[in-house]
Amino acid sequence: MSAENHILVGFGIVLLVLAGRLLAGRVRIPDAIVLVLLGLAVGYVPGLPEVEVPPQVVLLVFLPPLVFSSAFFSAPRELRAEARPIVALAVVTTLVTAFAIAGITYLVLPDVTWPAAIALGAAVAPTDTVAASAVLKRVGAPRRIVTLLEGESLINDGVALTLFGLAVSAMVQPVGFADGVGELVWVVAGGLVYGLVCALVIAAARARVRDGNTQLVISLLTPFLAYIPAEQAGFSGVLAAVVAGFYLGTRGEGLLPARVRATGRTIWHGVVALLESVLFVLLGLQLHEVFEILPERSPAALLWTATLVVLTVVGVRLVWQLVVAPLTRYLPGRLGWDPGTPAERLVVGWSGPRGAISLAIAMSLPLTLDGEPFPDRPVLLFLAGTVVLTTLVGQGMTLAPLLRWLGMTSADDSREELARAQLAMGRAALARIDELTADERVDAPAAQTYRELHALRVRQAQARLATIQPGSDETSGTEVPPTRHGTVFLRNEITRAEREALSRLYDDGEIGHEMFQALRRELDLTEPHLPAR
Template sequence: MSDDEYILAGLLIVLVVLAGRTLAGRLRVPDAVVLVALGFAVSFLPGMREIHVSPHVVLLVFLPPLIYNAAFFSSPRDMRAEARPIIALAVGMTLVSAFAIAAVTYVILPDTAWPAAIALGAAVAPTDAVAASAVLKRVGAPRRVLTVLEGESLINDGVALTLFSLAVTAMVTPLTPAAGALELVKVVAGGIAYGAVVALAITWSRRRLRDGNTQLVVSLVTPFVAYIPAEMLGFSGVLAAVVAGFYLGTRGEGILPPRVRVTGRTVWQGLVMLLESVLFVLLGLQLHEVFEGVAGVPTGHLVFGAVAVIATAVLVRLVWQIWVTPVMRYLPGRLGMDPGSVRDRVIIGWSGMRGAISLAIALSLPLSIGEEEFTDRSVLLFLAAAVVLATLVGQGTTLPLVLRRLGVPKEEGHRAEVASAEVAMGRSALTRIDELLSDGLVDEQTAETYRQMHKLRVRQSRALLESEPEQRPAARRRVRGAAFLRHEISRAQREALNRMYRNGDIGHEVFQALQRELDVREPHRPQP
């Protein structure tokens, strides 16, 4: 394909992403299913079958920002409180799942070598908490469940990628247990150390940058600076990106101006959405090649293998959560942990959907081993795709039903915390207004205007906190009414601003500056 054809193909993929996400929202099915189907349909267009994505491109372009973003926006305090169950899942369960899937793959595909089977197990072992978290947050599931799932999803990627890297190395160069252990120590320790160095260097440099656009560019290149050199040095790029993202995420308040944080969050949300979606479209585009690669395998054997691997991936997690986790309370010393209620364990067990990370790992399986073609790649990629799609569709669509059957109560703690924080911030603002007025730094009229505004917000938040449980719906309606008023005021301001710009009363620079201010202050749109 020529350069122009590659550009057109890239544009078509982006259009497929936009169409797929729109269609998935209307059909109320997981985005991944629609994107894979559309990618497969587009592969019938002339020239699209010629698109081949190098495994190295998948690892170097897609993985670093996805992993860094998850680490950056994690909650260190919540993860520290649930460290033991998170580590038990992210390390223990991920390794058990990987080797169980590898064993099943080795049995159903006896011609597949152990390193290749372990590589498949490592690819589909880590879970992706994005889909599960979206459902759980919508129904108000217990916060502990969300914390464990999101913390597990952050760490298990590093565990799986490290195991995958060792398995791919073993495909070419057989490793003894001692050599494997030494390589593991080097990969893990080196990745963590290099990630820490990158984090400190980025923190030092960003504190000295004043331009918001430069700050944003630095944030976009940071995951690649952490990941790619670490891989070149033989360390774990995943762990380096996780460490850098985790550290910088906890230091963002001090090194980034508010406007840069607002812009950066928006840019990163769009980037992550695009990368995850493109991965599923690329899988659809490669299905022809996968089907051609498994054409010589009997259909019944493929279906049986897919069902066996899917069942292993799902059942190992459920068994671990329901029966293995309670035993861990009897471990000695600080290793013992609270397994949580049976209901929470079932929710966590059924929230083991595989997502974009598993897909990226599977797509990065090598095309050849030494001088020979890796003939099992198509079969392994087929099995990996089956696990990703089956868990996203099967578990993703049935998770709300599972929550209803378990009778999960809606947690109201988040709303109360928001109200408490708004009361504290409002009182602090009122105190500061009085201090500035007494020092003569502001005039009485300006101080009174802002005083009334903050008093109103404090009264609204206190009404929600102090109302009796049966009165809280009415209090929430009052708060929503105030939010609706703020939204309507903002809309009226936008109309006036647009009208002045159209009439030529203000210039483009002033229009954009005031528009950005309105964007920053824009409240979430409530229902009247």
Template sequence: MSEESYVLVGLVIVLVVLAGRLLAGRLRMPDAIVLVGLGFAVSYLPGMREIRVAPEIVLLVFLPALIYNAAFFSAPREMRSEARPIIALAVGMTLVSAFAIAGVTWLLLPGTSWAAAVALGAAIAPTDAVSASAVLKRVGAPNRVVTILEGESLINDGVALTLFGLAVTAMSTPLTFGDGLRELLTVVVGGLAYGAVVALAVAWLRKRLYDSNAQLVVSLVTPFVAYIPAETVGFSGVLAAVVAGFYLGTRGEGLLPPRVRVTGHTVWRGLVMLLESTLFVLLGLQLHEVLVGIGGVPPVRLVGIAVAVIVVTVLVRLGWQVAVSPVMRYLPGPLRLDPGRLRDRVIIGWSGLRGAISLAMALSLPFTVNGEEFTDRSVLVFLAAAVVLATLLGQGMTLPLVLRRMGVHQEGSSRVEYARAEVAISRAALARIDELLASGQTGEQVAETYRRFYTLRVKQSRSVLDADERGGSPPPEAHGTAFLRHEISAAEREALLQLYRDGEIGHEVFQTVGHELDLAEPPRRKH
């Protein structure tokens, strides 16, 4: 394909992503299902079937940004408090799932090597908490459940990708136990150490950069600086990206000015959405080739294997949560684990959705092994895709029903936390206003204007907290400040736009003032 063709293909993929997300919203279906379907339909367009994404591209382009983003926005305090159940799931559950899936695959596909089966198990094992967390937060599920799921999703990516890398290596170069152990230690220790070096270097650089555009560029290239050199020298790029993202996300917020943080968060949300969506479109585009590659396997048998792998994937996780977790309370010392309530364990067990990371690993399986075509690749990619789509569609769409059956309803904890935060910051603002007024750095009229605003916000937020303590609902005016700020912001934007339309201000002023309004816009909260 020519350079122009690649550009055209990239444009088509972006258009399919946008159309898929729009259509998924209208149909109330998971984005992934619609994107795969549209990708498969587009594969029949002229030239689209020639697309073959090299496995190295999938790993180098998609994984660094996705993993770094997840680590950057993790919650360190909450994760520390739930470290034991998170590690038990992220390490123990991931390894058990990987080898259980590998065993079923190896038994049902006798021609498949054990290394290839383990590679498939490692690809399917890690969960993607994004979709499940969105549902759980919307219905007010316990914060502990959400924290465990998000923490597990962060760590299990590193565990699964390390096992995946060892399995792919073993497909072409058989490893003894000693070789595998040495390789594992090198990969893990080297990845952790290099990730720490990158994190410290980026933190040092950020303190000395004052240009917002340069700051944003540093943010975008950091995951690739962490991932690619580590992989090149034989370390774990995944662990390096996780360490860098975790350190910079939890300790580096103060290194960036507010405007850069606002812009960076927006850019990263868009980038992650595009990368995840593109992976599902690429699966759809390659689905025709995958179906051709599995032509030698009878359809009934193939469907039976897919169902078996899906069932094992779901049941092993549920079994771990319901049966294994309670036993771990009897383990000695640091291994002892508080399993929590049965309701929470069932929710965590049913929230094991698979997503973009699993798909990226499956698509990165090699086309050739030792110079010969890897004939099992199409079947393994098909099985991985079946698990991803089945969990997103089956578990994802039934998760709200499971939550209702388990007695989980909207608890309003976020609303109360917002109110508590607003009381604290408003009181701090009032104290600072009084200090500035006393020192003569501001006038009485200006101080009184701001004092009224913050006093009103404290009063309204207190009404939310008082209602929560009484067990009732807050009065309608409880969030009047936020509502008023949104309405004022809308009026300001309309006035600015009218000035520009009338030719009274130029485009540069229009953009600058509009950006300032964007920065001042209060977030829309879901209570």
């Protein structure tokens, strides 16, 4: 295919993404389903060039930003508080699911090699909780459930991709148990260390960069700087990208200044949405080739295998949450943890759809082995696609009704968090205004204007809080007295006071990470035109 055709194909895929997302919004069907079906339909149009995506492209272009962004926008305080159940979910259930799927595939389809079966298990074992967490947040599910799911998704990608890499290596050259353990330690330790070193270097470089556009470019290049050199050195590029994203994200959103943070967040969300959508379109475009090769195998065996794989993916997670997790409270010392109520465990168990990461892993399966076409690739891609689509539809679309049936849909918590945060930020702003006025550092008319504005915000927050918690001490007791720097200085100082109050609320556990991010985003949007601090 010529360079011109490559450009045309890329442009066509982008158009399919736009059409699919618009259509999904109108028919209220998950984006993934519409995008895959559009790709499948276009794949059967005669005369169009076949789209073959090299596995290296998936590994180097799609995976780094996807795993980096999930780590970058994580909630550090909540993750630390729930570290033990998150690690158990992300490591134990991912490995158990991967090997259970590998065993079933190997038994039902005996011509599939054991390493290839493990590769399939590793591809579909990690959850992609973007859709699930969006539903949970929309209906007001308990914050702990969202934290568990997002924390799990942050870690299980690295676990699955490390196992996948070892399985692909074993396809080419058999690996003994001792050699495999040694390689695993090398891959994991190297990825963790390199990711931290890379993050430290990038953090030091960003501290010396003042231009906002350059900051954004560095942000977009960071996942590739973490991933590609680590892979070239034989380490886990995924773990390196996760460590770099988590380190930078917990330090002022990657050290981005406030004036570019809002823009950077918007760009990152757009990039991730585009990459995920393109992956689903590419799956649809390749499915017709898969369907042409599948008749060489027994349709009944393939259908049976797909059913068993889907049931295993769902069943292992439910068994862990409903049967094994309650026993963890009896573990000795600090090893045990509160598994939550049966309703919470059921929701976490059912919130395990697979998504773009699983597709990216499956599509990175090698095209050839030892110079010969890899015969199991179409079957494995078919099974992975079946799991992704089935769980996205079956679990993603039934999660909200399950939450309503369990009586776990309430927006009062988020409303109270918002009111408390706005009240604290308003009081901090008023205190800073009074301080600056007393020191005669601001113009009195400007101070009076902003005092009245923030006093109104305080009264509104008190009124909202009073409707949620009548009689609360915070709903009363704030007296706002009436009322030779300019207005810009005053606005800067007010925003600084609001940021400090917001950070204290989050550090003290009064509000969650989602509310902290939303309110900080509002502050960012008011500050880009102010002088950089």
